[in-house]
Amino acid sequence: MNRAREELELETGEFELAVQLGEVRAVPDGPGRRRVLRDEVDRLRAAEGFPQALRDRLRVVGSGDGAELIGVSRDRFVKLAKGGFIRPVRWYVNRYRAVVWMYLADEIGQYARDHPEALHGRLPVTLRGALDDGVDHRARGWRARRAGQLVRDAADAWEEAAVWAALLGTDGAAEVVPDLYERAYLRRLRSGLPPGRPGEFASRELIDAAVTADHPDEIALARLSLAEALDRARQARPAPRPATRSAPAAEREPRPAAPAVEPEPGPEPGPEQKPEHEPQKRARSEPVPETCSEREPEPRPRRGWRLQRPGDSAGTRRRKKLFRRT
Known part of the structure; x- marks a missing residue:
């Protein structure tokens, strides 16, 4: 597509419009892609007046330039466009958030040549009534x-x-x-x-x-x-649908249950022997041994710390240290 546009000497917007209008015939080239054949490029380049004649057919104008092109007022041109007599080929939104409609200059001239009575005099009654009702x-x-x-x-x-x-x-x-x-x-x-x-x-x-x-x-x-x-x-x-994942036939058949493995019997405990796995439980009414003291132990001082004697403040320790030096 890019090479065809360069050989046809068209701008990007002109080439896109030419493909849309069929002025440049493009063929499918895979999903979502199109291309222009060499014969089509040669045909357009060999046409009379190339490339200006092709550009004239792709020229787009607004309502003001379109009205000037056929010699009518802009208001009359807009009414003809709202009535559907002149169809736009492109549109864009300006900075005021208003839709601006663009028209093919070649189609405007063709309409003026085919309907000269619509350029002068009063508009038809049906069109005036539709415009009064807000038809666009x-x-x-x-x-x-x-x-x-x-x-x-x-x-x-x-x-x-x-x-x-x-x-x-x-x-x-x-x-x-x-x-x-x-x-x-x-x-x-x-x-x-x-x-x-x-x-x-x-x-x-x-x-x-x-x-x-x-x-x-x-x-x-x-x-x-x-x-x-x-x-x-x-x-x-x-239409394509999501593929349903089916399990293999071997997985769909029910598998035989594995035989249960019974544990080997061990020696039965004697009358005075308790099972090894049964923990000995202490009765709730059993008294606490005397070796356990209910009184909490006194906190022990940390290693390397000197206990402070009563009345031995920081100031007293500094004075004792000074006396030892002297």
């Missing part, structure tokens, strides 16, 4: 585009089902996929729709709100697509 199809349009790209590049039915499960979210997918192991496998294949480049200011709440379906029609379509893809996936192969 920008996030939904981006999700539809992104899910379609991932389904197109899915290697099998399980990966396709994982895309629809990611679009529904954890709770929505659990209603369609009751099996715990199947849900875990779908999450392992794709935990969520890739947001692209949301930016350093994007929080988890903003990302989840942007990548999870929230419109009733969108949810219904995703549920239907997930169920259909899941049926095809189950017919192809079941």
Whole structure:
């Protein structure tokens, strides 16, 4: 992928967008990996106007530049985008925690050429009424585009089902996929729709709100697509499950119990002889021998210490020592 990007003279963001849009066709190259064939690179390099023509098709603009591109006000352009007439291709979160939607300049120009009546005059009554009710199809349009790209590049039915499960979210997918192991496998294949480049200011709440379906029609379509893809996936192969460890046949058969070993009989004790292992117990009523004294012994002084006589204070000892020296 890196070598293809260098030979196509594209930046990292441009190359990622080119692969998503299908401008640069990539093929699977193992689990979670893709690569670009040499024939595809040669085809693009041999096209007329390379590389500028390819870059023009990948140019993304915001609402302000998009409005200027087709000669309308920014407010009108935003209304057309909220109504779903122009779908965003990318988004990010700015430092004010606001979602900024980006659009393909090539698609904006194509819409203006196909619908010149939408650029001037009053907007349709249905669109004005929907905008007054707070309708905004920008996030939904981006999700539809992104899910379609991932389904197109899915290697099998399980990966396709994982895309629809990611679009529904954890709770929505659990209603369609009751099996715990199947849900875990779908999450392992794709935990969520890739947001692209949301930016350093994007929080988890903003990302989840942007990548999870929230419109009733969108949810219904995703549920239907997930169920259909899941049926095809189950017919192809079941979801992996933890292997049950079975014991060998020899271990499962009951083993014969070992014969009990009886101790050898020893000599029986006589009438006056007690068993050796039986300790002699002292009767509670037996008196204490006279050799045992109940009085506690007096404490003995420690070795090397001199007992202090009564009245022999520290000052007295110093004076005696001084007299002996003189």
